[in-house]
């Protein structure tokens with residue numbers, strides 16, 4: 001628009017020539033008659049010619065002056081407009097949200113947008129005037145050919161190119177190169193446009209993965225559901241047959257036994273599939289992951305073997321989460337078994353808990369996550385790690401890299417399903433040759449809602465005022481048991497080991513009514529402690545707590561039948577009822 005206005009002001013040479021010819025013709029034709037009339041007959045022709053001459057000079061001079069003035073003004077205005085346009089163009093280009101650079105035919109930068117420099121990871125230096133190849137010495141070699149073709153007039157583009165940046169980081173680019181023409185129509189250089197599509201590609205991949213997991217989950221859930229019903233029939237009739245066959249026919253019996261064993265294995269697989277497809281029946285409770293980890297520690301050490309060092313790092317201020325404790329145990333177990341398998345010649349396994357805040361930045365990278373406060377459980381091993389393809393597929397059901405018979409490929413998919421169903425999520429970090437970390441996140445419980453719920457439950461539970469000693473070496477469990485008992489009205493003394501428990505009982509042997517003790521403790525076990533306490537005062541009763549099932553304990557011959565036992569993890573209700581029941585028992 002600006003340049004259009006200027007073109008109107010600059011008078012075209014042919015117009016000036018015509019105007020001059022016309023004016024001269026009019027002057028020659030008209031001036032004699034007009035001058036003769038104006039001056040009258042007193043002057044001679046020579047005088048008239050002088051007037052005519054001077055008049056011509058004056059008129060031509062004035063016309064020249066006007067034309068020159070107008071031309072000079074126009075040139076000045078054009079120059080100003082050019083400068084203004086140049087500045088505007090530079091401004092638009094510099095602050096353009098796209099990555100654009102203009103180069104001359106010697107591949108020297110004329111202009112570059114800030115975005116171009118930013119996305120090229122060029123330090124904020126002035127690239128203008130510098131050669132492209134000097135600024136980007138590590139540019140992919142085939143780009144030189146692209147630039148040459150472009151300078152010869154071709155338009156080049158690439159929808160998705162993987163480029164390794166100098167620090168080794170891989171990015172994906174969509175780019176286009178096209179020539180630009182100078183005033184004479186010759187190619188003056190090239191314009192490079194590009195877009196960093198790494199983030200978009202990552203999100204697309206994530207979405208694809210999520211959709212795939214969703215579809216596989218739906219399929220697995222459907223199959224598992226129908227399969228479960230069939231298995232119930234197979235296993236049910238298998239059991240009936242076993243009973244009918246009795247002991248007479250060993251051969252038939254062993255065959256039916258094989259059928260029922262296979263049926264049970266199939267049922268276990270189906271359960272895992274249901275877990276993956278988030279179709280299990282969960283029994284969520286308010287739990288603290290530290291307690292779950294601590295309870296599992298001994299068992300885990302046995303599972304991972306002696307060559308693997310088990311380290312647990314628990315956050316002392318970890319908030320509670322709402323989840324099914326047995327499912328969370330399953331998560332820790334599956335992750336630990338995977339870690340063990342990744343370290344055939346030993347290494348270290350770290351289980352860590354932490355209270356984390358997942359903010360906008362995290363959610364941008366994991367769109368399926370709701371921002372907020374989470375409890376993180378990280379399981380890290382120093383094993384062989386996973387390559388990119390294994391990482392991408394690790395959560396798929398039946399994906400395994402283990403030899404046939406050693407892995408079903410359902411471990412991580414079960415973890416995935418359990419966490420999703422509990423409102424959490426899981427992610428994986430792995431470096432081939434260095435190790436793997438799997439991080440599971442569960443949303444924190446709303447502490448106010450939890451207290452309300454607990455108060456409500458506690459009001460409806462049986463309590464008392466008797467004196468109770470709680471002996472437990474796990475600080476988390478000890479604090480939790482004492483808090484519940486206190487709230488139920490009991491007078492509680494907490495001790496961390498059998499020695500202190502005995503000392504307390506000796507001091508207060510006439511007032512203490514009950515001992516609640518862990519079965520497995522350092523130095524003296526709970527059974528022995530109960531026996532010694534009983535020796536001090538036979539009216540002091542005992543309730544045992546343990547993470548092992550009573551069957552397992554009975555199997556090892558540790559506990560006798562008829563003992564009072566609470567299997568960890570126990571509920572507030574179970575504790576309240578058991579304590580009251582034992583205290584109220586008459587015999």
Ligand SMILES: Nc1ncnc2c1ncn2[C@@H]1O[C@H](COP(=O)(O)OP(=O)(O)OP(=O)(O)O)[C@@H](O)[C@H]1O
Nearest residue numbers: 338339342385400401402407408409410411412436
């Ligand atoms: N900690 C780890 N280190 C290295 N690779 C791992 C780790 N965890 C999982 N993987 C890889 O992911 C695959 C899938 O794991 P997943 O637990 O789902 O199945 P699996 O361990 O092969 O079999 P299953 O758990 O059913 O016995 C494994 O085969 C292995 O290749």
Ligand SMILES: [Mg+2]
Nearest residue numbers: 334338411412
């Ligand atoms: Mg596994």
